Amino acid sequence: MRADARKNYSHLLAVAREVVAEHGVDASMRDIARRADVGLATLLRHFPTREALFDALLRANLDALTQKASELETSNPPDEALVAWFREGVAFVHSYSGVVALMASAHADPESALHASCAAVHSAGARLLHRAQADGTARADMDGEDLFALMSALGWLVDQPAFAPRGAHLFHVITSAILANPPSNDVKKAM
Amino acid sequence: MRADARKNYSHLLAVAREVVAEHGVDASMRDIARRADVGLATLLRHFPTREALFDALLRANLDALTQKASELETSNPPDEALVAWFREGVAFVHSYSGVVALMASAHADPESALHASCAAVHSAGARLLHRAQADGTARADMDGEDLFALMSALGWLVDQPAFAPRGAHLFHVITSAILANPPSNDVKKAM
DNA sequence: ACCTGAACACCGTTCAAGT
DNA sequence: ACCTGAACACCGTTCAAGT
DSSP: OOHHHHHHHHHHHHHHHHHHHHHGGGOOHHHHHHHTTSOHHHHHHHOSSHHHHHHHHHHHHHHHHHHHHHHHHHHSOHHHHHHHHHHHHHHHHTSSTTHHHHHHHHHHOTTSTTHHHHHHHHHHHHHHHHHHHHHTOBOTTOOHHHHHHHHHHHHHHHHSTTTGGGHHHHHHHHHHHHBSSOOHHHHHHHO | OOHHHHHHHHHHHHHHHHHHHHHGGGOOHHHHHHHTTSOHHHHHHHOSSHHHHHHHHHHHHHHHHHHHHHHHHHHSOHHHHHHHHHHHHHHHHTSSTTHHHHHHHHHHOTTSTTHHHHHHHHHHHHHHHHHHHHHTOBOTTOOHHHHHHHHHHHHHHHHSTTTGGGHHHHHHHHHHHHBSSOOHHHHHHHO
C-alpha cells in the first residue's frame, strides 16, 4: 500500500467513525467521502461495500468482546460472569445505531467480512453460557445461538427511542429468564 | 371522493399489499405506483407519506389485535390469555417484514397516523397483563410498556433470517420470564 | 498504484400543467 | 377534483481518464 493510500485509508476510517456515530449504519457513503474531502470513488476503492467499512470499524471492538469473555471466564463465578458479559455485549451493539441488524445478517451469511468476528463472539458467549449451565445457574434449554439472539434483541430494543428508557429493566427481565434460579440480589450484584 | 379516486385508492392499497409482502416496509413507493399503472404523484396524493400508506394497510389488523385481547380476557384463565395474545401479537408484527420498526417509532411519536392504533394495542395488552398479575401468574415488576417492548423484540427476532428458526424457542424463553411461576406444561397448553 | 469526475439507474418530493 | 410528467436533490455503482 502506497503512502498516500494508507493516509487516505486511516483518515477515511476516522471520518466514517464520526459520521456513523451521528447518523447510524445508514449513513451515506457519499457523505462520508465528502466530509473526508475525497472522491466518492476513493472511498469505494478502500471499502468496496458498506459492510467492508463496518468490518474495519467494528472488528477491534468485536475482538475485545471475545477477549472480555475469556477474562470473565477465569475470574468470576459462572452466573455473574455470564450476566456481566451479556451486559457488555448489549452495550456494544448499542455503540452505533443500527449496528445490530448488520451483525445479525453478518452472522447469518458466511460470505460476510464480519462473519468470523461474529462467530468468535458467538462461541465466546456460548462458553460462558455452558459454564453457567454446568454450574446449574443458567437454564439448560438454551444454547449460544439463543444467547446471541437475546443479546441482539436487547440491542435492538435499546436502539429504539421508544424503548431505550426501559433498557435497564428489560435487561433485568431477560437476564432473569436466562438464569434458571434468579435471586434478584445476585443479579444486581453481577451488574 | 370522486369515483375514479376511490377506485385508484383501493387498487393502490391492494397493489401495495402485494409489493410490501414481497419487499417489506422498505418497498419503493415508485415501484408500487408503477405496478399499479398509476403516476407516482397519484400514489403520493392518496398516501402523502410511507407511514400514511402503512396506516391504511395495518389499521384493520391492529384493531383486530385489540379486539382479540377483549375476547381472551373474558374466556380464558389470565395466564393462558396473556400468552395466547402475546403469541398473536408476535405473529402480527411478523406479517410484514420490517413492520416492527415502523410500529416502534409510531408508538413513540404522538403525531404518527398509527399512534392511536398502537396505543390501543398497548393498553389492551396492559389489561391482560394486569389481570395475570392480579392473579399472581405474571411477574409484578412489568407494565404494558415492557410487554409491548418484549413483543416487538420477539417480532424483530423472527424477522431476522438468522434467528427466525429459533423463534418458537425464544418465544418460550421470554414467555417464561413474563410468567412469574412458569410451569412449562401450562405454557405449552396455552400455546 | 492510486485517485477522480462523470455517467448511470435508482430513490422520494414538489409543482405547474392538463382533464 | 383529480391526475400526471417533469424537474429536483439525493443515493450507490461503474468506469474511462488522469497523475
